[in-house]
Amino acid sequence: MTTILLIDDNGADLEIIRRAFSTVVDVRIESASSAADALEWFAAHGDPDTLVVTDLNMPGADGIAVIEQLRDLCEIPPVTLVFSTSARAVDVDRAYAAGANGYHTKPMGFHETTELCGQIASYWLGSAARPRGSTRPAEASGVA
Secondary structure, three states, X not given: OOEEEEEXXXXXXXXXXXXXXXXXXXXXXXXXXXXXXXXXXXXXXXXXXXXXXEEOXXXXXXXXHHHHHHHHHEOOOOEEEEXXXXXXXXXXXXXXXXXXXXXXXXXXXXXXXXXXXXXXXXXXXXXOOOOOOOOXXXXXXXXX
């Protein structure tokens, strides 16, 4: 079964996004409140069908660090999307430069969030061709 891994240090935002995805798609949804927790979860449970949705601004390691570390850990990195309150061009550019597959400004309400999550699910979990292969950490797969 496909898994969505949500990463956000704001518990309220995390719950809204989790509920919105739950409303539009039947997948397993996991969450982490920090980059460190997310990377630990991914190393143990991530697979080719994991879709990662991360906040950009978090204390400690931010969403950019998550994207970069997933790219370093995985032979074929997961599809990774950024959800951020920032619409600043510099933040969007940084996310794509790090390897993000998409960047979305967090909607203001549940209805708008559900609509966006539906569009994301339809594309990334439906019509988009996603890479297949090992997403296991390099150490575990023998890739240096």
